[in-house]
Amino acid sequence: MQFDTVLLPPRRTRMLEQGLWHERTINDYLDACVAACPDKLALTAVQVETGDVRRFTYRTLAQMADRIAVGLSRLGVGKDDVVACQLPNWWQFTLVYLACSRIGAVMNPLMHIFRERELSFMLQHGEAKVMIVPKHFRGFDFEQMLTGLQPSLPTLQHVIAVGGQGASSFEALLSGPEWEKEADAQDILTRSRPGPDDVTQLIYTSGTTGEPKGVMQTANTLMSNIVPYAERMHLDAEAVVLMASPMAHQTGFMYGLMMPIMLKASAVLQDVWEPKQATALIQQEQVTFTMASTPFLTDLARTVDEQRQAGGPGVPTLRTFLCAGAPIPGPLVEQARAALGAKIVSAWGMTENGAVTTTELSDDDERAVNTDGHPLPGVEIKVVDASDQPLPAGEAGRLLLRSCSNFGGYLKRPQLNGTDADDWFDTGDLARIDERGYLRITGRSKDVIIRGGENIPVVEIESLLYKHPAVALAAVVSFPDERLGERACAVVVPKAGQSIDLPEIQRFMKEHKVAIQYVPERLIVQEAMPATPSGKIQKFKLREAIRELIRNTPE
The missing domain is CATH 3.40.50.980 (Rossmann fold)
Structure with missing residues (x-):
């Protein structure tokens, strides 16, 4: 395979001069x-369904x-x-x-x-x-x-x-x-x-092009993120890292697989998320740190709280839970702090960069509720208007970032790399930055739904909906969910004389071998779509209508 990592050579000299690339691979x-x-315990892997446990020094x-x-x-x-x-x-x-x-x-x-x-x-x-x-x-x-x-x-x-x-x-x-x-x-x-600039990981991310994009990462790009991340979280060789978030995502791969080895620490892997099992693992393995999306935090806090009320020991070794993938509801931070006794850290990142921003361990809890943190060392962020002009603090616009950990490019698709001559990468997200430099993601200019930390490829699902013989127009938009953050709703205009319901949509998706997490979980059938004069579907109006429908629907 020939890898076209065109984004790396222009910044290599600068990254080395600034000490941001470490020139060390996972082998080193x-x-x-x-x-x-x-003889130190390096890895404990637990299979929840079988109870199998395997340990490696x-x-x-x-x-x-x-x-x-x-x-x-x-x-x-x-x-x-x-x-x-x-x-x-x-x-x-x-x-x-x-x-x-x-x-x-x-x-x-x-x-x-x-x-x-x-x-x-x-x-x-x-x-x-x-x-x-x-x-x-x-x-x-x-x-x-x-x-x-x-x-x-x-x-x-x-x-x-x-x-x-x-x-x-x-x-x-x-x-x-x-x-x-x-x-x-x-x-x-x-x-x-x-070598440190050779591609070591090819990982696909869903976006707006209708097909996944292959993100190319090297040891230098990955480690330039993991090193400052671990330093900010005060992690060292004494850390015991629980990873229940899938290692096929950057969260699991970078911070559950690579980071413990970089630190000479210990990793504990859980293959199926089950909060009671996670609680037991934290207690048995003396876990000190974990990172996952908001639903994991919700489940763990609830489970530990129930056990403590029944006289259980809690999870006294757990010092930090870093939560990313969706905003953390304010009550959840308070509940989790009380139940777990751990610091709750919020963060935001991308497959293309790893973690970009996090809150600090010393920050007040409100920072984890109201922001997604501030940039890691080696990362710059800015919010710009439609003309790429920087916006003042507090104003929302397009989020750009320039990072030592920015990927090498999209495999075979350099035209989609989204990085300008000055190394600014267009994230496709909308955000604001406050006067202290803390970020808050406010929306997405790209068309992606994030369900429990998993990106749903909207364009691909919409394209498939249009293949259904009863569908004239289709759009897939998010609707809010307390546990998963968002779920997918299909909005459909049927062809004349045709009808369609949610079970049929779901059957059709499964027939086409779509991942179950991508299948729409709600359906709205309409006579017409709200559209611009040029005919573009106005998804913001669909999202507003869905939220209104949910508010007015009795439980």
């Missing part, structure tokens, strides 16, 4: 852990990374080849990334909610050579899905199933044989190690 950090603390983590790396090499994987991975938060996810890094391969993490429709595009666009999936997870057969897709994907040479049977299983091909002991293993493990 893992090797340092093995040298300094080989830094020594055994590195050994297994080497084993899987040589195994991948035996399958023909080499430098700049893409290894796609659609695993939940299992130990194999972490190890596949570390193994890819040993041989210069690029990991493409994919959310386990994706089905044939999303995967067909991503695997073909990213030219994945290997796809690693669970055999079964949450009642679904991933191996069967991928073997069905494989004939239509010319570059996909291997489908490997964790927990599968026979010669194509992860255990038989990668984690079982002691590949690291073979005569040529050290040559394989050293000859193609990536």
Whole structure:
């Protein structure tokens, strides 16, 4: 694969001069852990449904990374080849990334909610050579899905199933044989190690183009974010990081997989969000830090509060819960502080940059309620008007950012990179910045719905709605939800003489193999759409109408 990271060379010299790029890969950090603390517990991975727990010290983590790396090499994987991975938060996810890094391969993490429709595009666009999936997870057969897709994907040479049977299983091909002991293993493990500007991660993000965009990240871009993030959160080698947010998102990947290794700390992975299990893990593993979206905080605070009222011990080791993905309701911060005894930090970020802004541990709680924090070191933000002129404090406009962690570009789509000659990246969000430099996201100029931290690709879902034989006009807009922040509502104008209802919309989406989280959860049927004189649907009017309908609908 040829990676067109056109955004990196123009800023490399400046990033190095300013000390913002650290020139260290995950290999360097893992090797340092093995040298300094080989027997320290590095990773605890818990499967909620089976109760399986697997633990690795830094020594055994590195050994297994080497084993899987040589195994991948035996399958023909080499430098700049893409290894796609659609695993939940299992130990194999972490190890596949570390193994890819040993041989210069690029990991493409994919959310386990994706089905044939999303995967067909991503695997073909990213030219994945290997796809690693669970055999079964949450009642679904991933191996069967991928073997069905494989004939239509010319570059996909291997489908490997964790927990599968026979010669194509992860255990038989990668984690079982002691590949690291073979005569040529050290040559394989050293000859193609990536440099800090080589692409190490290809991760897809939903946007307004109708198709996902492949974000290219390097060790320098990722670590330039993780280092100041950890410093601001006062995290060090004593940290125990719980990650229940999916590692196929940047939240899990950067701060649950990479950051603990960078810190020589310990990570605890939870594969299915279950707040009682999370509470038990925090207590048993003495977790000190976690990061997730607002619904996770809501669930955890409620569960711990119920347990404490019944005489339970609470979660005394948990010092910080960093919450991102949606604004934190004011009452929730108060409730969570009381229940958890932890500092609640708000943050905002993007797949293209990682965390951009956070509040400080020393900030008053109101900052977490009313703002999304201020920029991390190495990040600049500004709000501009339609003419790109900066706006004064407190006025809302388009949000631009310039960051050391800005991505290398969108794979094969440099025309969409959205970055000007001065490195200012158009986030597609609307925001205001207060007099103290704290950010508040106020809306989106891009057409995306964020459901519990997961971006719904609106354009793609609308395009599919138009394929339904009963639909004349369609729009997908958000409606508020107390727990998830937003959900998707389809607004439809039927063709003359036709009718349609929500079960039919949902059946149609599932028939087209759309991820279940993307399927509209409410339907409004109208005779016409509000539109501009040029015919553009006025979605703001649809959102207003939906909110009014919800307000006037009895519980």
